[in-house]
Amino acid sequence: MAGYGQTKKKGPVRTVQISCLQCKAPIFKYRKGGKGALVKCFIERIVEDHTTTVCHCPGCGQEFARETMIRGAPAYKMIGGKVHMK
Template sequence: MAKPNSKAPAKSVDVFCSKCGAKLYRYKKGGKGALVKCFKERITEDYTNDLGVCPDCDSVFGRDTLVRGTPAIKMVGGKVRMK
């Protein structure tokens, strides 16, 4: 499998917790689909204390994984939303 593009996409999105609405990340997203995973190298601003855990309501929204050999956070369906 190929690695993700080394050049970050121009589009930035804000990632929020679906339960409490807390801001989690500012992320450079490529494509127009749903947010399934976040490559760690594309996260520009991180508002969380623990990896994959909301800082306000302590709900788990993602887990640490490797996608195509690159560290990423795999999102749990319905736990995050983006603008």
């Protein structure tokens, strides 16, 4: 079992599609844990990355997240109301 402050090696099995709310362009395919809203994306859990510029939509170019460190792991902190998850 993973120690305190470490994510599990395999990670969650539920994969979600994250797209831009404004232009509907696909952004990520992500292994999400839990059933709540999408607040952060750990970079190691991203399965497919459609972005060309970090944290900016490939379609309309708006910023949808900010780069940060969460519990020692690099992650993207989502800006509310910018992305849609299904």
